[in-house]
Amino acid sequence: MHGDIGKGTQPVAVVTGATGGLGAQICRTLAAAGYRIAAGYRSSADAALALVETLPGSGHCALxxxxxxxxxxxxxxxxxxxxxxRCDVLVNCAGTTRFVAHDDLDGLDDALIDDVLATNVRGPFAMVRALRPLLAKSDAPGGGVVVNISSIAAQTAMGSNVIYCASKAALDNLTKSLARALSPGIRVVSVSPGLVDTEFVKSMDAAWRDEQASRTPLGRLAQPEEIAQAVLAAARDLRFTTGCVLPVDGGRPLR
Known part of the structure; x- marks a missing residue:
């Protein structure tokens, strides 16, 4: 552990989308680093409760x-x-998408567009708006921190569908705007993964996964643990960092 992460009491981290493969790993990594976790879920209460039971440390809850x-x-x-x-760290990991070919404009129906934008853009903003007073009360070194889980799709405009890519670009812009608005007491950072090798991705066509890995200079997909470590670093260690995008993508935009 790198230095003190709080003054006297355990710091508190709220993680949305906690029952997904990436969200669960973020919860585990933050808990192992000494954070009390509030595992946020939309409808998977049982899964969130089961996750909380497995986390190291104490004081965790599912909400x-x-x-x-x-x-x-x-x-x-x-x-x-x-x-x-108080709340020391908010990780906006909840998100949604569906695979629609970029040239299939009719397949990207209005309901899906609204759902993606409401979840991936309005959702993180609403979380920050709700927890801002508690984030401002953080006594952790560097103050309260918001970590938005973005995607390299924001930069490459390649991903599960056109609106998903646009939603992550909007999220990165939101990160910058909120960092300005909430300074100096609250920092806001985007962590931007490439394709992450979660159980969901592992269930997909192996040839497609291999192709995606071959397009990455480091020759593989990201591991959930690597994204979670970037979240921990943004929250705990990078105390003079705000309003920026931290890529964890193996150099994908280079190709």
Missing amino acids: AAPVTDSAALARLAADIGERHG
């Missing part, structure tokens, strides 16, 4: 965090306030 429901997020913030009195 409903449907990021498209601002009223529910206000209740989440009230619960975090009652339990802990």
Whole structure:
């Protein structure tokens, strides 16, 4: 562990999308580093509770965090306030998409567009809006931190569909705007993975996965642990870093 991560008491991290492959690993990594985890879920309460039971350390909980429901997020913030009195780290990991070929404009229907933008862009903003007072109360070195989980698709404009790519570009822009708006007490950083080798990705066509790896200068896909370590570094170690995008993509844009 690199130095002190709080003053006297365990720091608190709220992670949305905690039951996904990447979200769960972020929870495990932060818990191992000494954070108390609030594992946020939309509908997978049982999975979130099971995850919390496996986390190292103590003081963890599973809480409903449907990021498209601002009223529910206000209740989440009230619960975090009652339990802990502050929030040191918010990880916006909840996201959604569906594979639609970029040239299939009709396949990208309005309902999917609205769902992707509401979840991937409005959701992180709503989480920050709800937890801002608690983030401002953080006594961790460097202050409160928001880590938005973005994607290299924001830069390459290649991904599961056109709107998904646009949503991640918007998220990176939101990171910069919020970093300016919330300074100096709250830092905001995007962590931008390349394709991550989660169980979902491993279930896909092996030839496609191999092709994606071959397009990456480092010759492989990202591991969930590597993304989680970048989140931990942004939250704990990079105390003079805000309003930027941290790529964890194996150099993918170079090809």
